[in-house]
Amino acid sequence: MNKLTSGTSKATVLQWGKLLTITGGAQALVQGLGLLVGVLIIRLLPKEEYAFYTIANTMLGTMTVLADGGINNGAMAAGGEVWQDRYGLGKVLRTSIHMRKKFAVYSLIVTIPILIYLLNKQDAPWTSILLITLALIPSFWAALSDSLLQTVPKLHQAIPPLQKNQLLVSLMRLFFSGVFVFLFPFTFIAVLGNGIPRLIGNFRLHKIAAPFIDEAAPVDKKIEARIMRIVRRTLPGSIYYCISGQITVWILSFFGNTGSIASVGALSRLAMVLTLISTVVSTLVIPRFSRLKPVRSNLLKKYILIFLGLSVVLLIFIAVTYGCSDWILLILGDKYKGLNFELVLTIIGSAFSLLSGVAFGLYSNRGWVIHPVVMIMVNLISIILFVNVMDVTSLVGVLQFNIAINMISFLMNFIFGFFKILKLRDI
Template identity: 45%
Template sequence: MKTETTTALPVSKYTKLLELGKLVTITGAAQLIIQLIGFVSAVIVIRLLPTQQYALYTLVNTMLGTMILLADGGISTGVMSQGGKVWQNRQKLGLVIATGLDLRRKFAVGSLLVAVPVLLYLLVHHGASWLMALLLTLALIPAFFSSLSSTLLEVAPKLTQDIAPLQKIQVHTNILRLILTSLTIFTFPWAYVAIFASGLPPVWANWQLRKKSATYADIDQSPDPVIRKDILTFVKRILPGAIYYCASGQITIWLISVFGSTTAVAQVGALGRLVMVLSVFNVLFSTLIAPRFARLPDSRNLLMGTYLKITFAMILALAVLLLFVWLFPAQILWALGPAYANLHTELFLNIAGSCLGLLAGSSFSLYTHRGWAIKPVILIPLSIAAIAVSAYFLDISTLQGILLLNICVAGFEAVMHMLFSVIMINKVSITN
């Protein structure tokens, strides 16, 4: 009996490790394919759109990200947190997701009312006619509305770790995006055509996700007032910070769009396409790591050990990436074409800021998935102070100055979120 007992535990750990390795391989391979297809689509757009049109394209996509964040307001994180408690019960998990979907539709109205006037102003400010600005705004509608439910429909497969179908849907979506972009932009090299073409495949993906989610959660239910109250309680704590991140997360684009030239906006947008490689880390994290962290029991030692391992692994991986960018800037910039070939320093600064932002976002994601949130009265003033101090010492009228500002702000936020994570884990009363 003693021999059987001593050999059973290692086998169990080996099985779990093998399962995790399989998921990482599937997700990583799929994401490499997805990012390669996405990068090809991005390069086609960068090379075929005139600089002024690509600047408008960059502004619209930046605002789309902001609109999605405003429409979410922490709802998806609240649903993941609540779903992590009932993920093995199809009925209860479906009720959580259905309630989240209802809330998101209501938040979407406010997002449109806030974001559309700002977008129209920025587009006209950078040379778009009112007709062009209107067409660009209408072109982002398909992608915006499909995003309202996509992240929530992924909650059930992520919690149950049924990852392969999610990756399959994403691969097919990006293939469709590449096909539509290629068929349209060669004939119609306008920003609104490229945006509309890239926004149609997510509509199909949304339909597929709804069918997959139904396997694990009955989402065809009426919203539950008790669950709505629980989610809104969390949203109220996180919403001010989410609104702030709408601005600070894209501070490079916002500042350069106000203080810089249209060419500088296009340059920032083109460099941003190269940051797509970080999406592999981001998707691996949000698909495999964050849901598992949300499911962990309230054990201080377990949570702290897991958090430190995750953070160290991310720092190591991002450091290797930065070294590669520092060694081969010319080869990387070649993909963007001759108009952007001289941005060696800007490339490194942009990737460095994005790496720090990803590190900050990972800690933020981990603790919010546990239902924790920094008080906005602490988060926002400190972050604004970091921006103000950095802007005082840097020349934000230049592209390099803007990118250095982004590094300072992202570095401050990374330290702040990591410290808060450690503090909250240490408050967990159970130690084993």
């Protein structure tokens, strides 16, 4: 019996090792290309234009979050129950995309005026403001369905087609950035260079999802009502995360100058290396965690192991960044020389943000939602407290503020998920 158990454990370890190697290797290539694209844009755009680019990207993220509002989490939770039923999964996908398109209208009404105001506040010409706003349309249109379409192959763990698609999109972005931004170093060109490849990748995602769903499945009112229950509890938190998720850019957009905004954007681009970790977790770990049976002991063990493993990896990453900061900053060029301390602070803040996002993903994809009043109150109290004890008008102060906010967010999400698991029964 012990030999059987040992053999099973060994097979499980080998299986996960293979999955992590393949997925991690492919994602390392995708993220490496993404980092190369980001560095090209940083080097090719004048510092003022890169500040505009940072604001535009921040607003694109806000648009996308508001257009989702928790729909993606609801789709994963609903899809996890019917993932082997093509018709049922087709209804989940069709319904969630239908809902997201309706949400998109309200998202644009809210975010476009804010984008125009922030760009104008940083003295962007009106011609540039108009072109940047129009250039965001392809990326936003693709964002309406790409994460939902990815839910289907993720639930079936059909990972290779997803990775090939991501690789193609990354290569196209590299081409657009390397050629067009070099010839025309303007923000709207860089934004279009991201959006057009995403549209092509979105078209391919439809083909990847097609074998697993019945494309004739209709919008289902019961599924819509179920997803809306999750949205009602998630949307207030999503609205808050629109602000807190890019708090450094928001604060500097109001109180800083284009130099500080560009520095934050450039350092954050380096921190996007951590996206490799979060992508592997969201692709392999979270969907499998959402499919686990509601058995307390098993879920709790998996939950703790996930965070122990992530913590070790992130601590190593922070240590390497501290030791090699001079070399890392060479990537950005002379315009961002001397930001060693700021780089380490950025990585620490991003590490806590990643941990918070993983905790949120693990429990929300099981259909658990923290009460929005609790979430917002905890974070608002944290913001008010730290704003009064930190200098948020300086770059270093804003980055330290970001660390504190993300740390509180992680603790809140981790503890909520932990106690939701404790309430389950062992079978």
